[in-house]
Amino acid sequence: MTAKRAGWIAGAAAAVLLAAGGITYAVAGDDGGSRIPAADSADAGFARDMSVHHQQAVEMSYIVRDRTxxxxVRRLAYDIxxxxxxxxxxxxxWLDLWALPKVSSDPPMTWMGMGDAPSAGEGSLMPGMATDAxxxxxxxxxxxxAEVYYLQLMTEHHRGGVHMAKGCVERCTVGVEKRLARGMVESQESEIRLMADLxxxxxxxxRS
Known part of the structure; x- marks a missing residue:
């Protein structure tokens, strides 16, 4: 593995550590405050939707680890x-700490504003997500x-995730969540470049 690629993977590992440390601030009330976001806020919407988005990436990554x-590729999939x-x-x-529902009756990505989010593909729940097929x-x-198809699907998945994370950076008000979103943008954009090379x-x- 090249030093450049090792750096990308090391960056992903660092993001995990940063994220794990971040929850301490959330438990403490985020930067010393005690404000709880509303159920229809960007903070809650992002946490709900990105949780679903992330779950598919996890599933996709474990599938490819068994197919090649x-x-x-296996190391990248494991890190993701x-x-x-x-x-x-x-x-x-965070949703538990805020006593907010983990599901919403609103369509996915409503928190990003009307017309702001890219359209999801046919049969896809949110932008970037793969269909069941x-x-x-x-x-x-x-x-x-399997490697090529995974890299193509995950590239699209990351592009959708980056768009959502940028939306949180712009709209979320809980400091620790905004920091997590910024970290997602940086790490996923790096992985998109790595996947283009692969x-x-x-x-x-x-694919597009």
Whole structure:
């Protein structure tokens, strides 16, 4: 593995540690305050929607780890799964601390404002998320085909996640959550660049 790629993976690991430390501030009331966000706030909406978004990334990553022997793709998939599972646990924990529902009757990404979010693909719950058919297909592929399809799906998934995280940076008011969102933008944009390199090495490119 090149030093550059090792740095990207190390950055993902650092994001996990940063996120884990961040929950301490949330428990303490975030920067010394005691304000609890409303159920329809950007803070709550982001925590709910990104938890769902992250869960699919975790599932997708564990699928590909069983479909290829390529160490670099397996390591990337493991890092993504661990990072996003950790962050998902934090966001669900915040909803518990705030005594807010983990599901909402509003459509996903309503907190981002009307017309602000990119359209989700047909059969996809939120922008960037794979459809059930795409997830099923990933589970039927092996080797290089599985690697390419995973990298393409995860690139789209990260692009949707980056858009959502930037929305939280702009709209969320809880300091620790805004910091987590900024970290998501930085780490996922780095991984998008890494995945472009991995696709090129396999004679492929992102789907869009």
């Amino acid at each position: 022997d390529d160490e670099e 799964a661990q990072t996003q599972a950790n962050q998902r646990g934090m966001m669900i924990g 795409e997830m099923k297909k990933l589970g039927t592929l092996d080797g290089k085909q 696709l090129a090495e396999r004679g492929a490119k992102p």
